[in-house]
Amino acid sequence: xxxxxxxxxxxSVEPIKFTTVPEREEILRRGGYNIFMVPAxxxxxxLLTDSGTSAMxxxxxxxxxxxxxxxxxxxxxxxxxxxxxxLTGFKxxxxxxxxxAAERILFSITGGPGKVVPNNAxxxxxxxxxxxxxxxxxxxxxAEGVDPDVIADFKxxxxxxxxxxxxxxxxxxxxxxxxxTVTNNSGGGQPVSMQNIREAKQVCQEYDIPLxxxxxxxxxxxxxxxxxxxxxxxxPVKSIVQEMFSxxxxxxxxxxxxxxxxxxxxxxxxxxxxxxxxRNLLIVTEGFPTYGGLAGRDLEAIAIGLEEVLDEHxxxxxxxxxxxxxxxxxxxxxxxxxxxxxHAIYLNxxxxxxxxxxxQFPGQSLTVELxxxxxxxxxxxxxxxxxxxxxxxxxxxxxxxxxxxxxxxRVYTQSHIDYVIEAIIEVFQNRxxxxxxxxxxxxPLLRHFTAKFExxx
Numbered sequence: 001x002x003x004x005x006x007x008x009x010x011x012s013v014e015p016i017k018f019t020t021v022p023e024r025e026e027i028l029r030r031g032g033y034n035i036f037m038v039p040a041x042x043x044x045x046x047l048l049t050d051s052g053t054s055a056m057x058x059x060x061x062x063x064x065x066x067x068x069x070x071x072x073x074x075x076x077x078x079x080x081x082x083x084x085x086x087l088t089g090f091k092x093x094x095x096x097x098x099x100x101a102a103e104r105i106l107f108s109i110t111g112g113p114g115k116v117v118p119n120n121a122x123x124x125x126x127x128x129x130x131x132x133x134x135x136x137x138x139x140x141x142x143a144e145g146v147d148p149d150v151i152a153d154f155k156x157x158x159x160x161x162x163x164x165x166x167x168x169x170x171x172x173x174x175x176x177x178x179x180x181t182v183t184n185n186s187g188g189g190q191p192v193s194m195q196n197i198r199e200a201k202q203v204c205q206e207y208d209i210p211l212x213x214x215x216x217x218x219x220x221x222x223x224x225x226x227x228x229x230x231x232x233x234x235x236p237v238k239s240i241v242q243e244m245f246s247x248x249x250x251x252x253x254x255x256x257x258x259x260x261x262x263x264x265x266x267x268x269x270x271x272x273x274x275x276x277x278x279r280n281l282l283i284v285t286e287g288f289p290t291y292g293g294l295a296g297r298d299l300e301a302i303a304i305g306l307e308e309v310l311d312e313h314x315x316x317x318x319x320x321x322x323x324x325x326x327x328x329x330x331x332x333x334x335x336x337x338x339x340x341x342x343h344a345i346y347l348n349x350x351x352x353x354x355x356x357x358x359x360q361f362p363g364q365s366l367t368v369e370l371x372x373x374x375x376x377x378x379x380x381x382x383x384x385x386x387x388x389x390x391x392x393x394x395x396x397x398x399x400x401x402x403x404x405x406x407x408x409x410r411v412y413t414q415s416h417i418d419y420v421i422e423a424i425i426e427v428f429q430n431r432x433x434x435x436x437x438x439x440x441x442x443x444p445l446l447r448h449f450t451a452k453f454e455x456x457x
Contacts, residue, residue: 004320007313008410011058017041024372032452033437035367035377044375045412045420047405050343051216052098052256052263054409057308060261060301067297072288076296076303083303087238088215088245090268092275094282095292095299099216099254099265103129105285106212106252106267109277110176111135118166119179119214120145120158121186124385126179126214128445135176140166145187146399148337148348153228154193155339156184156221164203172207181214182221182244186381188402189217189322189341191224194232194243201247210249210271216257218244220342223315238310250274257343259305260409264298318342322407325417332425343406347424349382350401353434358383358397360436360456366403366427368453369434374423378405384439385448 019027019042031037040046046053056064068075081093096102103126111117111133122130122137130137140162144150158180167175180200184190197213204211222240226232232240245251250269255261269275279289286293308314319342326340335351349356349363356362363382370376382401390396405420427434441452 004317006410006413007311007317008057016044018044019375021372024375028368028372032441033364033368033455034448034451034453035371035379036449038371038377042375043371043377045416046377047344047407047420048377048379050257050406050408051254052261053411054256054260054262055411056260056262056301057304057410059308060304063300063304064297067295067300069296071291073290074296074299076299077290079303080299083306084266084268087218087241087306088248088251088268089242090245090250091270092268092272092278094267094275094278094289095294096265096267096282096286097293098256098263099214099252100125100129101286101293102252102254102265102267104132105278105281106250107133107135108281109274114174115176116170116174117177117179118158118163118175120156120181120192121184122179123181123185123214124446124448126181132445138166139186141184141187141399145184145190148188148335148346148351148400148402151338154191154196154224156182156187156190156192157196158192158200160196160199160203163200167203167207167209172209175207175209177210177212177250178204179212179214180248181216183217183224183342185216185343186386188337188346188400189220189344189404190337190339191221191228191342193229194225194240195229197244197247211247212269213245213248213251215245215251215253217343218253219258219309219315220318223312223319224342227319237312237315241310255302255305258309259302260309261298261301261305264294264302266292318409321414321417324414325405325407325421328418328421329424329428332428334424334428337400337402345405345407346381347378347403347405348401349380349403352403352428353431355432356434356436358387358401359395360438361401361453362436363401363403364437364453365434365455368437368455369427370403370423373427374419376405376420376423378403380404380448384451 113134115135255264335348337346353362363380386398
């Protein structure tokens with residue numbers, strides 16, 4: 001059979017509120033044309049993020065009821081710990097309430113002024129937590145990774161030659177750790193090859209620098225390895241996952257992605273001293289080390305989700321359904337970052353709106369119009385999120401101007417995606433009418449969450 005169906009039955013449904021274009025125009029105006037300020041009930045199809053927005057399974061909801069809420073040493077913690085340890089092989093497993101809490105703890109300990117952390121591409125909260133510590137975050141993508149039109153199997157890779165050169169120039173003593181984000185979210189949800197992870201580990205080992213994975217979408221990355229990398233086609237995904245982690249010295253994870261839960265995360269590592277510092281900080285800011293800011297029921301659901309995400313029927317459906325969205329809009333001439341990623345499709349806003357200069361934020365313009373026209377919420381991943389001004393005040397745009405359509409796991413059916421396809425094509429056909437935007441108010445960090453905009457003209 002050629003048709004790939006959803007590998008689940010729908011047992012419970014949630015109604016969707018329909019709004020009109022004039023209603024949505026007023027909602028946008030009240031929210032300063034920032035899609036994060038739109039109330040969720042006024043969104044028809046919510047593709048803002050795949051983080052914490054997925055649908056949990058019947059087994060996970062049953063696990064919620066079984067959760068042990070003991071303050072210390074809860075049964076659910078040990079189930080969570082053992083599952084994470086089984087997949088990662090790491091000695092120390094430390095729960096946190098979400099991924100950015102794991103990042104904050106890690107970089108509070110390892111960061112600081114004068115420190116620099118390389119990555120294939122830091123996502124927004126990772127970069128913010130590094131820079132909040134006083135350290136600097138540096139991206140080392142490959143050339144093909146920042147070219148939206150190149151079709152390649154592993155555009156998420158870290159640039160190995162650039163990594164070595166960076167270490168030599170910066171000094172290993174100033175690099176507390178190196179990270180690789182799998183899959184590469186800022187780079188279009190593109191996977192990282194096993195060979196690339198292995199080579200990065202070899203370089204880091206030469207300079208005695210720990211290698212950490214940002215493992216939010218580890219299972220999707222492993223499935224791409226199975227599909228695309230020679231020697232892995234006949235390997236179970238679980239085995240591929242275990243090999244990926246075997247090359248790392250630690251990991252952070254938002255469980256809100258590939259553990260298919262609404263909240264949770266962890267730090268995992270082998271270093272005894274670093275783990276002791278992390279647990280001490282955890283106790284001050286998150287909670288006792290066996291719950292880390294989570295309820296026992298959350299730990300139980302994470303353990304179950306980490307098992308379910310390895311189901312290869314699920315992963316086939318997940319990757320293929322994302323590609324379906326990309327292929328349909330590309331066939332209509334819509335420019336995207338190629339090839340389709342694992343968790344999202346990234347519209348190439350610079351090509352979509354060539355008449356909007358980068359300092360007028362074409363990605364923001366497109367994001368606003370998708371909501372205005374069809375009630376679809378996406379997110380700008382371009383110069384609003386990553387643009388900056390240098391010391392002279394010159395505007396430095398992001399390397400790519402993208403709009404991410406992140407697909408929550410097990411939430412939307414094909415007819416929902418067909419609606420999204422139709423809406424994108426209609427916006428594309430009227431793209432010449434879209435204005436640029438200017439920022440009228442912004443915070444010093446993570447401005448895309450709360451900044452206010454106004455249309456130009």
